[in-house]
Structure formats: C-alpha cells, structure tokens
Amino acid sequence: MGLLQEAIFGVVTGSYIAIAAIGFTLIYGIVNMINFAYGEYLTLGAFVGFFAANALPGPLPVAVVAAMLGGGVISIALARGFFTPINHTGPVPMLLTSIGLGIAVRNAIRLFGGRSARYIDTETATFRFDAVPEVPIGSVDLLGGFFLTSEHLTVVGSAVAVFLVVHLLLTRTDVGIAMRAMGDDESLARVRGIDTQLIRDSVWVLAGVLAGLAGVLMAIQTNVSSTTGYSHILQILSAAILGGAGSPYGAIIGAYVIGLALAISTAFLPSSMTGLSSAVAFAILIAVLLVKPSGIAGTEVREA
Amino acid sequence: MVGSVFNTRCTGSSIGMSPDTNRRANRRTFLTLAGSGGMVGLAGCVSFGGGEGSGDDGSGDGSSDDGSGDGSSGDDGSGDGSSDDGSSDGGGGPDTIALGQPASLSGQWDFLQPGVSQATDAAVAHINEAGGPLDAELEVVRRDTAVDPQEARTVTTQLIENDGVAGIVGLYSSEINPLWDFLQDFEVPIVTPWPGSTFLDTRGGDKGTPEDLSDDEWIWRTVVGDTVHTSGSAVYALENDLDTLGVINGTTEGERSYVEGFLEVYENNGGTVAERVEVELGNSSYQSALSRLFDADFDAFLVSLPQESAITALNDWSDGGYGRQPILSDPLAQQAIIDQVGSDIHGAWAGSPGQSGPSYDTFEEAYSGQDGDAEINAWTPPAWDALMVTALAIERAGEASPEAIQRNLGPVSRSGGTVVHTFAEGKEALANGEEITYEGAATPVNFTQHGNVFGSVTISTAGENGFESTSEVPAEDIREYVAEGEY
Structure with a gap:
C-alpha cells in the first residue's frame, strides 16, 4: 500500500490522541499541573460508555454522549476531592498526587470493574478506493489504492468537531477568554475579577468530557479494560509537550505528528525494528524539544 | 454561566478581585486524608494478590482468614509446608500440607487462569478424598502475580517464607526466565503447568539423578514446551x-x-x-x-x-x-x-499442546464435577497433572520437605513402575511397596532429565461452534x- 494509506492510519491514530491531548494540555495550561491520572479519566469514560451502550436504548451515539457526560462529572468530582484543596501547593505536589490517584483509580477499576476486557459491539463498514493511480518515487508509492472504515471516519469526524468546538469556546465565549487569561497570568486574571475557581472547574469538566469521548472511541476500536487509558498516557503527554505544553492548538499538531510518525515508522523501519515505532515518535519529541524547547506552537513553558 | 465568570463583588478595592480559594486548614485536612488514603491505596497495589486458598472442597476456603493460608501452623513454620515437622514417622505425620500457586488472577493472561484454578481445585479435592498425601489434608495457597516478574518475586517469597509451602505449582515463562537465579536459590521445587519457553528446554529437572540434588535445577513443567x-x-x-x-x-x-x-x-x-x-x-x-x-x-x-x-x-x-x-x-x-x-x-x-493424555477422562470427570464452568484450555489438564505428580512425590518420599519432593518427582513419573492414573491409585500402590509411574491427563508425564514432558499436538480450527x-x-x-x- 502507498504512503497515502499510511497517512490515513496516522491521521486516525493522531485523532484519538488529539482529543485527549487537548484536555490534558488545558489542565496543564490553566490549572498548572501535569495530570498523570488523566489516562484513568479515559478508562472511566470508556467504562461509562460500555455500560451505557448495554443499558441505554438507542444507537451508539447515545453511549458516546453518556461517556462524555460521565467523564465530565468524574473529572470535576476527582478534582474537587483531590486537586482543588492543594491548588496552592504548586505543580510538584499536584503532580505527585495525580500519580498516586492514577494508581489508586487504576487498581480500583481492576478490583471492581472485573478482570476481563469488555467489548462494545459495533458494525464496521469498509470503503475501498482501488482506482487511485500509483505515483511511485523509488520504492515508495505516494498514492495508490486505499481504504477507509466507518470507525476511521467516526474518529476523525469527532476530532474535527472537537477542534471546532474548542476553538469557538476559547475565542468566542467569556469562559474561554477567561481560560486563556488564566493561562497567561492567573494572579492578574483574579485581580481583573475573574472567578478563577469557577474557571478551574470549567477546565476540569471540559477535560473530563474530552477524556470520556477519547476513552469511548478507543473502547470501540479496541476494548474496555483497566488499562484502556493508561496505555496511551505517554502518547498523550508527548503530544501535549511536542505541540507546546498548555496550547490546545499545539497539542493537536503534536498529536498528528506522533500519529503519523507511528504509522510511517512501522511501515518503513527495517523488519527487525518495527516494534520500535513508539521510540521513533519519542525520538522526534526529543529532537523537537532540543531545537525548540517551547514546542511546535511556541507556547511559553510554565514552571511545571 | 458566562455572566458569572467575572466576579463583580466589591472587596474594598476599586477592582473586583475574586477570592483566593486556597485555605490552609483545608490543605492540612486534605493532606492528612490524602496521605492516609494514598498509603492504603499503594499498599493495596503492592500486595494486590491477596491469598486465595484452595482447600479440600475446592471452594477456595483453604486459606486462613487473613488470606495468607499459611499452611504452617506447626511447631517451627520453617517452610516445609506441613503443619508439624513434616516427617511421617509412624502416626506423627502432618495435619496439612501446603503448596503455593502463583496465579494470573489479573493482567493480560487472566482469561487463562479460571480453567487452571478449577483444575487445581478439582485435583486438591480428588487427592484429599483419597486420603491426602501422608494422610494429611492438602491445601493450595493461591496468590495473584498478574504475570508480572516483580510481583511474582514478591509472591513467591511470600509463599515460601510466610506461607511455608513445600512446593510451587505455578509461574509463567515471563516470570521464571528473568527470575531464574532467584528461584533456584530457594531450592523449592516448582512444578508448573504454564511455561512454554524454549529457555526451559535444557534447564530444570533432576538431570536424571534423583538422589543427587547438587546438579538439580528446581523447575519442572507438566505442559509440553513451545x-x-x-x-x-x-x-x-x-x-x-x-x-x-x-x-x-x-x-x-x-x-x-x-x-x-x-x-x-x-x-x-x-x-x-x-x-x-x-x-x-x-x-x-x-x-x-x-x-x-x-x-x-x-x-x-x-x-x-x-x-x-x-x-x-x-x-x-x-x-x-x-x-x-x-x-x-x-x-x-x-x-x-x-x-x-x-x-x-x-x-x-x-x-496447542495435546489435551488427551492417558488419564484425561478421569481428569475431565473430576473437573466437570467441580464448582465452576471455566473453559478447558491447553493449560488446564497440565494443572491437574502438576498437583497429582507433586502429591505422589510427597507420598513416595514419606515427608513433605522441598528436598524430598524434588528427589521423588522423577521416580514417580518415569517409566518402570506400576502405571497409575490418579493419586488414589498411586497411594495404594506405594502402600503396597510398589514403584509407580504416573500417567497424566495432558501427557504421559514422563519427565525428561530437564524436567520437561513430551506429547502430541492438537490442531483446533475456528468455526461456527468455536x-x-x-x-x-x-x-x-x-x-x-x-x-x-x-x-
């Protein structure tokens, strides 16, 4: 298959990561903490989606909406319980708390959620485009026939919708403008009359909604288990840092760079090295940070 | 919501500054609670595999009530796996004999454990119904490793040092290979139904010299290797x-x-x-x-x-x-x-490793009579064999020490003796002074010098009915x- 097909696979993988990375980076930029428990938010969203798909009447989108709502509620509940009381302690205590919370939540899911992977039943349609002409350059075919599945379209479509909504939120609403103000300077924002706690809560809810969506999309593609989100947290973290920590737009770019790097390195690495595709993605991350420490989007890195 | 983002409350300044919601009292209270909760949570993670014992009824109640199922309530608890001194000197035999089972109760291989647990419980019930090794009650202490080498290291230590088991009837390749030297140092026989790794092809067993422990490697597997x-x-x-x-x-x-x-x-x-x-x-x-x-x-x-x-x-x-x-x-x-x-x-x-050894029917009958409906997989009959051959080794040895079991695993399995298909048959033959050859449910269990077994391979094809x-x-x-x- 050609490079076009590999690019499609990369865009799909990048879309999963991008949805989650936006939530992760908003927390970083506005609450000023690296939330290592964020993978568990995805897992909990996936579980909510799984139970909703089995318990609620109606099509799968109903379960997706339930996962998003559930993700938002869980996120604000965990924030209120564990992070809000230590907002003033700085990024390091909050980071350590998030690591501990992640371990505790992951193991609680293992204990109470059962040990077997669960699957959300879906029907997948495949659309083939075999008439696309080949454009070979050396041994690489730039175009050539390709296929898309309904799952691919759903994931990419969801990601595009999320990008639009987040963009409109950040640029056209008072809440979004206040979020950006807090991201720039929290003290100044508070002096200017912004209710910073309300904005933090809004960020937690938004990040939870995005985690719920990413989690249920991953569950549809793979399965629901205690490690659904945890197994992707490094990719999410890397996308956020690569793009410029704290910048949602940078996170989107970072996610697609990582997705494409994973797909293309799997396709073109020597046979004995195909298991190292993640290492290639992280090598790109390191290289970019060496050249431009603030990330692709150039956002100023905060003290965390 | 939008209107409430900007706080317009006057605070004595011309600027409507919103309150700083961080309060020291809340912080202290929170840190106390979070610290306590974190320690409890982390403790739960570290020892995630609480003991799950398997007694003679196979219902998993063989452990003590703290989940440790120590099987060593005797006079010294020195790790011989029995409740007294482990000898069988004319009526002074142990009341209970404990074996340890590191298990994949969680993790990516957990779907294989139910069949192995059910087979183990069925074997324990069968052995105890036949009078038990040395007329003692056999117990299996089961602990979760999630097939994680570090967790396996902890669990194996707990089983041997704390629970005082006489032998181990579990562990995967992914656990044995990286822990090889660590496991050898214990000098406790490990008879496992799991590992297929080629690493074990020339490692393990008694090297064909049962009485000489100096050249032994303490791993035996009842499943055919990869x-x-x-x-x-x-x-x-x-x-x-x-x-x-x-x-x-x-x-x-x-x-x-x-x-x-x-x-x-x-x-x-x-x-x-x-x-x-x-x-x-x-x-x-x-x-x-x-x-x-x-x-x-x-x-x-x-x-x-x-x-x-x-x-x-x-x-x-x-x-x-x-x-x-x-x-x-x-x-x-x-x-x-x-x-x-x-x-x-x-x-x-x-x-898959063949599931049709000479005593497969006996196994299947006992297995289906056991509580549970776990699917039989390629590791289920070998789990039965692991218990049978270990119990027979204890019976032949006349004591339940790790060294005695290690010396007798080869002699009760290799050809030359009276062929037996169950513990009951073996116990009776040994009581009559005969040598025995156990033939198992998965394979004939004719241990090679490296502690391996050999058998047929079953080809299973996916279809409408599985x-x-x-x-x-x-x-x-x-x-x-x-x-x-x-x-």
Whole structure:
C-alpha cells in the first residue's frame, strides 16, 4: 500500500490522541499541573460508555454522549476531592498526587470493574478506493489504492468537531477568554475579577468530557479494560509537550505528528525494528524539544 | 454561566478581585486524608494478590482468614509446608500440607487462569478424598502475580517464607526466565503447568539423578514446551502446503519464543518467511503493521499476540479485507476471538499442546464435577497433572520437605513402575511397596532429565461452534524434529 494509506492510519491514530491531548494540555495550561491520572479519566469514560451502550436504548451515539457526560462529572468530582484543596501547593505536589490517584483509580477499576476486557459491539463498514493511480518515487508509492472504515471516519469526524468546538469556546465565549487569561497570568486574571475557581472547574469538566469521548472511541476500536487509558498516557503527554505544553492548538499538531510518525515508522523501519515505532515518535519529541524547547506552537513553558 | 465568570463583588478595592480559594486548614485536612488514603491505596497495589486458598472442597476456603493460608501452623513454620515437622514417622505425620500457586488472577493472561484454578481445585479435592498425601489434608495457597516478574518475586517469597509451602505449582515463562537465579536459590521445587519457553528446554529437572540434588535445577513443567507444539504446528502447516509465511508478533518473551520455535522447524524443512512484523502490545490500531505485512506475498500468516491485542489486530485485519490463512498461537484458540472478530476468522487454526493424555477422562470427570464452568484450555489438564505428580512425590518420599519432593518427582513419573492414573491409585500402590509411574491427563508425564514432558499436538480450527479439534500431530511425528537431550 502507498504512503497515502499510511497517512490515513496516522491521521486516525493522531485523532484519538488529539482529543485527549487537548484536555490534558488545558489542565496543564490553566490549572498548572501535569495530570498523570488523566489516562484513568479515559478508562472511566470508556467504562461509562460500555455500560451505557448495554443499558441505554438507542444507537451508539447515545453511549458516546453518556461517556462524555460521565467523564465530565468524574473529572470535576476527582478534582474537587483531590486537586482543588492543594491548588496552592504548586505543580510538584499536584503532580505527585495525580500519580498516586492514577494508581489508586487504576487498581480500583481492576478490583471492581472485573478482570476481563469488555467489548462494545459495533458494525464496521469498509470503503475501498482501488482506482487511485500509483505515483511511485523509488520504492515508495505516494498514492495508490486505499481504504477507509466507518470507525476511521467516526474518529476523525469527532476530532474535527472537537477542534471546532474548542476553538469557538476559547475565542468566542467569556469562559474561554477567561481560560486563556488564566493561562497567561492567573494572579492578574483574579485581580481583573475573574472567578478563577469557577474557571478551574470549567477546565476540569471540559477535560473530563474530552477524556470520556477519547476513552469511548478507543473502547470501540479496541476494548474496555483497566488499562484502556493508561496505555496511551505517554502518547498523550508527548503530544501535549511536542505541540507546546498548555496550547490546545499545539497539542493537536503534536498529536498528528506522533500519529503519523507511528504509522510511517512501522511501515518503513527495517523488519527487525518495527516494534520500535513508539521510540521513533519519542525520538522526534526529543529532537523537537532540543531545537525548540517551547514546542511546535511556541507556547511559553510554565514552571511545571 | 458566562455572566458569572467575572466576579463583580466589591472587596474594598476599586477592582473586583475574586477570592483566593486556597485555605490552609483545608490543605492540612486534605493532606492528612490524602496521605492516609494514598498509603492504603499503594499498599493495596503492592500486595494486590491477596491469598486465595484452595482447600479440600475446592471452594477456595483453604486459606486462613487473613488470606495468607499459611499452611504452617506447626511447631517451627520453617517452610516445609506441613503443619508439624513434616516427617511421617509412624502416626506423627502432618495435619496439612501446603503448596503455593502463583496465579494470573489479573493482567493480560487472566482469561487463562479460571480453567487452571478449577483444575487445581478439582485435583486438591480428588487427592484429599483419597486420603491426602501422608494422610494429611492438602491445601493450595493461591496468590495473584498478574504475570508480572516483580510481583511474582514478591509472591513467591511470600509463599515460601510466610506461607511455608513445600512446593510451587505455578509461574509463567515471563516470570521464571528473568527470575531464574532467584528461584533456584530457594531450592523449592516448582512444578508448573504454564511455561512454554524454549529457555526451559535444557534447564530444570533432576538431570536424571534423583538422589543427587547438587546438579538439580528446581523447575519442572507438566505442559509440553513451545519447542514441541510449535514444531507440531509447523509440521502441520507444511503438510498443508502453506509454504510461505507472514508473521506478526508481540515483543514480549512469550510471543517471541512461540514464533522462534515455530520458524526453526518451519524454515529448516522448506518453509519461507516472506515478512515478519513485530508490534507493541496495547495499541489502538495495528493497521500500519498489517498494511506492511500484507504487502508481501505469502500463503498464511502467523499471529502471536496476547488475546486483547490479537483481537484488535484481527479486527483490523477483517476490516481491511486482507484475507489469507490465519495461524494462531495456542493461547488464541479462545471463543472470545471468534465472538469479537466474527465469521472472517472461521478457518483459522492453532496448534496447542495435546489435551488427551492417558488419564484425561478421569481428569475431565473430576473437573466437570467441580464448582465452576471455566473453559478447558491447553493449560488446564497440565494443572491437574502438576498437583497429582507433586502429591505422589510427597507420598513416595514419606515427608513433605522441598528436598524430598524434588528427589521423588522423577521416580514417580518415569517409566518402570506400576502405571497409575490418579493419586488414589498411586497411594495404594506405594502402600503396597510398589514403584509407580504416573500417567497424566495432558501427557504421559514422563519427565525428561530437564524436567520437561513430551506429547502430541492438537490442531483446533475456528468455526461456527468455536474452536474444535480437527487434527492431531502424534508425539512420535514431532520427536524427529526435537533432538534427545536438547529438550
């Protein structure tokens, strides 16, 4: 298959990561903490989606909406319980708390959620485009026939919708403008009359909604288990840092760079090295940070 | 909501500054609670595998009420696995004898454990109904390792040092291989139904000298190694004119070992590998790897991945319409694969260790009479055999010390004695002063000098009714590909 097909696979993988990375980076930029428990938010969203798909009447989108709502509620509940009381302690205590919370939540899911992977039943349609002409350059075919599945379209479509909504939120609403103000300077924002706690809560809810969506999309593609989100947290973290920590737009770019790097390195690495595709993605991350420490989007890195 | 973002409350300044909500009292209270909760949570993570004992009723109640099931309530608790001094000097025998079972109660291999647990419980019930080894009650203390080497290290130490077990009846390749020296230092026999790794082909057993412990390595396995059943699978593939192969496998020890074993026989006997792709586990998609793999021209493709990753990969394979003949590693011959992938997977086959040893019917009858409805898999009959042969070794030894068990595992299994198929038959024969040869449910359990067993390979094919046995590669056909002394 050609490079076009590999690019499609990369865009799909990048879309999963991008949805989650936006939530992760908003927390970083506005609450000023690296939330290592964020993978568990995805897992909990996936579980909510799984139970909703089995318990609620109606099509799968109903379960997706339930996962998003559930993700938002869980996120604000965990924030209120564990992070809000230590907002003033700085990024390091909050980071350590998030690591501990992640371990505790992951193991609680293992204990109470059962040990077997669960699957959300879906029907997948495949659309083939075999008439696309080949454009070979050396041994690489730039175009050539390709296929898309309904799952691919759903994931990419969801990601595009999320990008639009987040963009409109950040640029056209008072809440979004206040979020950006807090991201720039929290003290100044508070002096200017912004209710910073309300904005933090809004960020937690938004990040939870995005985690719920990413989690249920991953569950549809793979399965629901205690490690659904945890197994992707490094990719999410890397996308956020690569793009410029704290910048949602940078996170989107970072996610697609990582997705494409994973797909293309799997396709073109020597046979004995195909298991190292993640290492290639992280090598790109390191290289970019060496050249431009603030990330692709150039956002100023905060003290965390 | 939008209107409430900006706080307009006057605070004595001309600027409406919102309150700083961080309060010291809340912080202290929170840190106290979070610290306590964190310690409890982390403690729960560290010792996640609480003991789950298996008593004579097989209901998992054989442990003490704290979950430790120590099996060593006797006078010294010195780790001989019995409740007194472990000797059987005329009426002074132990009341209970404990064996330890590290188990995959969680983790990516947990779907295989229910069958092994049920077989273990059935064996314990059967042994105790027959009077038990040395007329003592046999207990199995089961603890979760999640097939994690570090957790296995902790659990094995707990079982031997705290629970005082006389022997271990578990542990996977992924745990044994990295912990090899650590496990040898305990000098406690490990009779396990799990490991297929080629690493153990020439490691383990009594080296053919049961009385001399100096050259012993303390691992025995009652399941045929990967070398045997991958050889059987490779032979079957070649016999069916599948001469060119694509391979997709995970990067962990178990998956690589399976593929290496398969390819050694396959390539040495005329087969060709057109493409091989290694993938990381737990990915959300394997489309790129499949795309690369199926660019090559081959007759069949071999899949060696854990079940969850395999389902994702095979769903991607089905969505992509790649076709061709799938060959699955033996852990993948599970109903869940067919349920999740659908009819496209029909016709896929897997070569698994044979499940039809000389005493299979006895095992199956006891297994079906046990509580539980776990599916029998390739490791279920070997779990029964592990308990039987260990209990018979204790009975022959007349004591329940690790050294005595190690010395007697070979003699009760190798040919030359009265053939027995159950613990009850063996106990009776030993009482009559006869030597015995245990023939098991999975294989004849004729331990090689390296503590391995040899057997046939069953080919199971996916269809409407699940994976059904469709062919058998006899042990003697495979033996010609596996040299004596090298297994």
